[in-house]
Amino acid sequence: MDFLNDIPWLLILSSVAKTLFLIFLVVLPLVSYTVYAERRVSALIQDRLGPNRTGFPTSLLGFKTDLQLYLGGLGQPVADAVKFLLKEEFTPGHVNKVYFWMAPVLAMVPALSTLAVLPFGNYMFGQKMVVADVNVGILYVFAIASVGVYGIVLAGWSSNSKYPFLGGIRSTSQMISYELSLGLSAVPVLMIIGDLNLSEAIRYQVENGWLLLPFTDGKLTLREILLWFPVFISFVVFTISMFAETNRLPFDLPESETELVAGYHTEYSSMKFALFFLGEYAAMIAGSSLIVVLFLGGWHLPFLPINTSETSLTLAGSLLGLIHITVFFAKVVVLLLCFIWVRWTLPRFRFDQLMKLGWLYLFEIALVNIFITAAVIAFVK
Amino acid sequence: MSPILFWIFTALMLAFGISVVLNRDPVASALSLVASFLCLSALFVGLDAFFIGVIQILVYAGAVMVLFLFIIMLLDLKAEKRRHFNRLTLVGGGAVAAGFVFELLHVLNSFSMGKNPFPPLGVARLDDVRQVGITLFTQFNLPFQTVGVLVLVASVGVIVLSRRELK
Numbered sequence: 192m193d194f195l196n197d198i199p200w201l202l203i204l205s206s207v208a209k210t211l212f213l214i215f216l217v218v219l220p221l222v223s224y225t226v227y228a229e230r231r232v233s234a235l236i237q238d239r240l241g242p243n244r245t246g247f248p249t250s251l252l253g254f255k256t257d258l259q260l261y262l263g264g265l266g267q268p269v270a271d272a273v274k275f276l277l278k279e280e281f282t283p284g285h286v287n288k289v290y291f292w293m294a295p296v297l298a299m300v301p302a303l304s305t306l307a308v309l310p311f312g313n314y315m316f317g318q319k320m321v322v323a324d325v326n327v328g329i330l331y332v333f334a335i336a337s338v339g340v341y342g343i344v345l346a347g348w349s350s351n352s353k354y355p356f357l358g359g360i361r362s363t364s365q366m367i368s369y370e371l372s373l374g375l376s377a378v379p380v381l382m383i384i385g386d387l388n389l390s391e392a393i394r395y396q397v398e399n400g401w402l403l404l405p406f407t408d409g410k411l412t413l414r415e416i417l418l419w420f421p422v423f424i425s426f427v428v429f430t431i432s433m434f435a436e437t438n439r440l441p442f443d444l445p446e447s448e449t450e451l452v453a454g455y456h457t458e459y460s461s462m463k464f465a466l467f468f469l470g471e472y473a474a475m476i477a478g479s480s481l482i483v484v485l486f487l488g489g490w491h492l493p494f495l496p497i498n499t500s501e502t503s504l505t506l507a508g509s510l511l512g513l514i515h516i517t518v519f520f521a522k523v524v525v526l527l528l529c530f531i532w533v534r535w536t537l538p539r540f541r542f543d544q545l546m547k548l549g550w551l552y553l554f555e556i557a558l559v560n561i562f563i564t565a566a567v568i569a570f571v572k
Numbered sequence: 573m574s575p576i577l578f579w580i581f582t583a584l585m586l587a588f589g590i591s592v593v594l595n596r597d598p599v600a601s602a603l604s605l606v607a608s609f610l611c612l613s614a615l616f617v618g619l620d621a622f623f624i625g626v627i628q629i630l631v632y633a634g635a636v637m638v639l640f641l642f643i644i645m646l647l648d649l650k651a652e653k654r655r656h657f658n659r660l661t662l663v664g665g666g667a668v669a670a671g672f673v674f675e676l677l678h679v680l681n682s683f684s685m686g687k688n689p690f691p692p693l694g695v696a697r698l699d700d701v702r703q704v705g706i707t708l709f710t711q712f713n714l715p716f717q718t719v720g721v722l723v724l725v726a727s728v729g730v731i732v733l734s735r736r737e738l739k
Contacts, residue, residue, distance in 0.1 A: 338633055340634075
C-alpha cells in the first residue's frame with residue numbers, strides 16, 4: 192500500500208469540506224429560499240400575499256388545531272421539500288425508462304458542478320475559499336454548463352410525448368444559440384483581466400476597482416473610463432444570455448405553460464420533477480455568481496480590509512473571511528432578486544424573436560465589442 | 573496523476589468506446605460517446621493539461637454531440653434498432669481494428685524514447701492557456717488565420733447549399 196502515502200490527504204479533505212459547505216450549507220438552502228422568494232416577490236408584484244403562514248399539520252396526529260409558527264411563511268421551503276419526497280413516484284408507461292430516470296440527474300449535477308471553480312470568499316482557516324482553483328476557470332464553467340443541455344434534451348425525448356419533445360427541442364436550440372453570445376461577451380472581460388482563473392479576476396478587481404464600477408479602488412483613469420463602455424455592453428449581453436441559458440422568463444419557451452403544459456418536465460412527478468426545478472435554480476445561482484465574479488468584484492467590498500492566508504488563522508481574520516463569504520452571497524442574492532423581478536415584469540418572447548435576438552443582435556454586438564475592447568487596450572495605456 | 577485514477581478512467585473510456593459500437597440504439601451510442609469524451613478529458617486533467625481537458629468537454633461533449641443527439645432524436649429509431657450485425661462487416665471491422673492495434677504496438681515498441689520515463693517538468697503547473705495562445709499567434713499565425721478563413725468559407729457554403737434546397 193505504497194501509493195496511499197502519495198495521496199494529498201489534506202487537499203482532498205479540505206476540498207471535500209469546502210464542497211459540503213458550499214452545496215449543503217449555502218447553495219441548496221439558497222435554492223429553496225430562492226423558490227420561496229420567487230413566490231413572495233411575484234405575490235408582491237401582483238398585489239397578492241403569497242405563502243406567509245406555514246405551520247405543522249398537527250391536526251393529522253389527532254390534535255384539534257394545526258400548530259402555527261409565526262415565521263412569515265419561512266417554513267414553506269421545508270414543507271415543499273417534505274411534500275416532494277412523500278408524493279407518489281409515478282413513471283408513465285409510455286416513457287423510455289432508462290433515459291427518463293437519467294435526465295433529472297443530468298439536469299441537476301452540471302448546475303452544481305459549475306460552482307467548483309467559483310471563488311466564493313477569500314481565505315478561511317488558511318484555505319483559499321474555492322474548491323478547485325484551476326487556471327481555466329471560466330472555460331470550465333462554460334464547458335460544464337453546456338453539458339447541462341443533455342438533461343433537458345433527454346427529458347424531452349424520453350418522455351415520448353409531444354409537448355415535452357417540443358420543449359426539449361426548443362431548449363436545445365435556445366441553449367446552443369445563446370452559448371455563443373455568452374462566451375463571446377465574456378471575452379472582453381478576460382482580455383482586460385488577462386487571465387482565465389476566476390480568483391485572478393477578483394484579485395484584478397481588488398487592485399483596479401470592480402469592472403462594472405471602476406471607481407471602487409478610489410481612482411478613475413482615462414483607460415478605466417474608456418474600458419467601462421465595452422464592459423457595460425458585455426455585462427448587458429452576458430446577463431441577457433444568462434437568462435436564456437437558464438430558461439428564465441422572458442426566454443422560458445422550453446417550459447412555457449400556456450403552450451406546452453410544462454415543457455420538458457410535463458411527465459415528471461415528485462422528486463424527479465423537483466430535481467429539474469432545483470437544477471434550474473442552481474443554474475441561476477451559478478450564473479449570478481459568475482456575473483458577480485466577472486463584473487461586480489466577487490467577495491470584495493471597498494474599505495473592508497482583506498485577510499491573507501496567514502491572518503485568516505486568527506479570530507479577526509476568520510471573521511473577515513466570513514464577512515467576505517457573506518458579501519459574495521449578498522451580491523448573488525441581489526442578482527437573484529433581479530432575475531425574479533424580470534420574470535414577473537416582462538412578457539414572454541416568441542420563438543422566432545428569441546432566435547433573431549440571439550443570432551442577429553447579441554452575437555454581433557458581442558463580436559464588435561471584442562474589437563472595441565482590443566482597440567482601447569492597444570491604444571490607451 | 574495517480575495510477576489508480578489513470579486505470580479507472582482508461583477502463584471506463586474503453587468500455588464506453590466499445591459500447592458506442594455495440595449498442596443498436598443510436599441514442600445510447602451517442603451518450604456512450606459523450607461519456608467516453610468525459611473520461612478522456614479526465615485523463616487530460618490528470619496530466620495537468622486543464623485547457624485541453626476543458627476544451628474536449630466544451631467542443632465535443634457540449635457542442636458537437638448535443639447537435640448529434642438533436643439530429644438522432646428527429647430520426648426514426650425503430651428502423652435502426654431492428655438492424656442486426658452483418659457477419660461480413662463484423663469480420664472486416666475486426667480485421668481493421670486488429671491490424672491497427674498491431675501496427676500501434678509495433679510503432680510503440682520501436683520508439684525507444686517512449687520507454688524512458690518523462691523527465692519532470694521544471695515548474696509545478698504550466699500556464700497552458702497562455703502558452704497555447706502565444707504559440708498560435710507567433711509561430712503559427714498564418715496557418716491559424718487560414719484555418720479560420722477556411723472554417724468561415726465552409727460554414728457560408730453550408731448555408732448557401734441548404735438554402736438552395738429550400739426553393
